[in-house]
Amino acid sequence: MRSLLPIYRAITVVNLADGTTTSFWNDVWDGHDSLAERFQELLTHCQNNEITVKQAYDGELQRSLTARRSAQANEQLVQVTQIMTQHPLSDGRDQRRSPMLKKNGDLDTAMLYRALKSEQSAPNAWTKFVWKNKAPPRVKFFAWLLSQERIKCKTNLIKKHIVDNTVCEACQAPEETTAHILEGCPKSSRILECHSDNH
Secondary structure, eight states, rough: OOOOHHHHHHEEEEEOOTTTTTTTSBBSTTTSHHHHHHHHHHHHTTTTOOBBHHHHIIHHHHHBBBBSSSSSHHHHHHHHHHHTTSSSSOOOOOOOEEBBTTTTBBBOOOHHHHHHHHHOOSSSHHHHHSSSSSOOOOHHHHHOOOOOOOOHHHHHGGGGGGGGGOOTTTTTTTTOOIIIIIIIOHHHHHHEEEHTTTT
């Protein structure tokens, strides 16, 4: 079975604290994708793509970049620098969030195993669509979680005693289900529409 580290990074989002356990390029700590996915031209000028966020903030990002860079890479460096200013580091440990993490923070290996088996077998048209397209791994895993009814909507969270009701916080509908988040909630629908318009 392939290395779990790229998969682990693909299914988790990091809330930064001190930045010492988070990959600057490969983890998702700003927005919905990694900097490696977003700034591919700049990454080609980086001689060390395994630096942590803390190391990048301490100057290792600049030291790892080649002296001669394309105009596009320099433009992307400006954007990356702006992102860094928006995420000041603090004391404490970085925290990971994911639908595939248990309540205690451990990876739900049983769910991950089912996902990987599903990816390898691709027995039907929907599964093939989820796993065999060119979308980033994060998008594929999210689509698979949707198909398994495993995203963290309140109707799922209440079964784990994490919340005490199923009311949608955005629109006050009585049940926040997966379908409601994607299609039934007027506020989340507007957010999705705006996100689509910006891409």
